[in-house]
Amino acid sequence: MDTTIAPLASIGIDIGKEVFHLVGFGTDGKIAFRRKIKRLALIETFKKLPVCIVGMEACLSAHFVSRALRQLGHDPRIIPAVYVKPFVKGQKNDYNDAEAIAEAVLRPNLRTVREKSQDQLDLQACHRVRSRLVSRRTATINQIRAFLIEQGIAVRTGSRALRASLFEILKNREDEISPRMSDLIVGLHEDWLRLDERIEAITREIExxxxxxxxxxxxxxxxxxxxxxxxxxxxxxGSGEAFNRGRDFGAWLGLVPRQYSTGGRSILGGISKRGSRYLRTLFIQAAKVLLMRPQNWAKFSFGEWLTNAAPRMHRNKLAAALANKLARIAWSVLYNGKAFDTHRLEVEAI
Known part of the structure; x- marks a missing residue:
């Protein structure tokens, strides 16, 4: 331990690509030190520092840094960047950011990001790669459509329709479409096929x-x-331990109404759209699929609620409400370690 440094209350790390900026707060609430270190010197530096709370913003490599510091005996805490901003004093720079993190991490009611395991990060990477490939495929399809429309050719909506008619269009309109444009469209179609193969491979891995x-x-x-x-x-x-209840998970996904209340008046708007956009989109898509099959609603424990809500709510609003309910159910399943509607199956078996 570095004997020149008194016991610390907290350390804030501003994580950079190559260098980290550190600001430490002593137990008296004053700044004990400021340092700039190389990324590779992280472990050696913290070996010499007193064990304390270490805060960092949720960003790239934050989970890796958190695991490394936890092995050294420190108490790392990952903070959402939006909760750090109110503590920044003066102009924005790396040391001011690190100081704000060190101060914010001491707040007793501050919500932190749960540290992810390596398996979670690997699984998250699979989803991010798949999402990027799907976006590239959509962009490729849209570019093919744009080139055809420039030639006065419109194809009905849907990738299947375009795939089925593309080469027939190129053959029948070869007098109107130049050879160069035709070659470009064929090349884009080959890109489309390669993207399909990549997406299918990652989807199989996820399954x-x-x-x-x-x-x-x-x-x-x-x-x-x-x-x-x-x-x-x-x-x-993970197992849902970062949230105290399903409502908190739904709020984190941005599936609850946006609130602007004052003077005792509760004003609710559309959904807040905070948190994970990717997960929110998946749950809303799942809700819309369930709404397409009303004959199956009676099979679910929430079927009566869905049947009563359908006539009085707009379809999009109903989809958002159902997505929120599915998210809350998903959290309950994770947190309690029991499959959905297990209690109904037990009752029916009696």
């Missing part, structure tokens, strides 16, 4: 993981939840 992960298997007992949603939820929140 295989979902079959061997107990939490994913339990989540897939929830209506509308398949391999994609179950693995995405596990990658994001």
């Amino acid at each position: 295989e993981i979902s079959q061997h992960e107990d939490n994913c298997t339990r989540l897939m007992s929830v209506p509308g939840v398949g391999p994609l949603i179950s693995t995405a939820v596990v990658a994001a929140i």
Whole structure:
């Protein structure tokens, strides 16, 4: 331990690509030190520092840094960047950011990000790569459509329709489409096929993981939840211990109404759209799939609620409400370690 440094209350780390900026607060509430270190010197530096609370913003490599510091005996805490901003004093720079983190991490009611395991990070990476490939595929399809429209050719909506008619269009309109444009469109079609192969390979990998992960298997007992949603939820929140109740998980996903209340008046708007956009989109898609099959509603424990809500709510509003309910059910399944509607199956068996 570095004997020149008194006991510390907290250390704030501003994580950079190559250098970290550190600011330490002593137990008297005053700044004890400021340092700039190389990324590779992180472990050696913290070996010499007194064990204390270490705060950092949720960003790239934050989970890796957190695990490394925990092994050294420190108490690392990952903070959402939005909660650090109110503590920044003066102009924005690396030392001011680190000081704000060191001060924010001492707040007793501050919500922190749960540290992810390596398996969660791997699963999250699979979803991010798949999402990027899907976006590239959509962009490729849209570019093919744009080139055809420039030639006065409109194809009906849907990738299947475009795939089925593309080469027939190129053959029948070869007098109107130049050879160069035709070659470009054929090349884009080849890119499309390669992207399909990559997406299918990663999707199969995700599905295989979902079959061997107990939490994913339990989540897939929830209506509308398949391999994609179950693995995405596990990658994001693990066993759900970061939230005290399902309502908190729904709020984190941004599926609750945006509130602007003052003077005793409660004013609610559309959904807040905070948190994970990717997960929120998946749950809303699952809700819309369930709404397409009203004949199955009676099979679910929330079927009566859905039947009563359908006539009085707009379809989009109903989809958001159902997505919120599915998210809350998913959290309950994770947190309690029981499959969905287990109690109903037990009652029916009696």
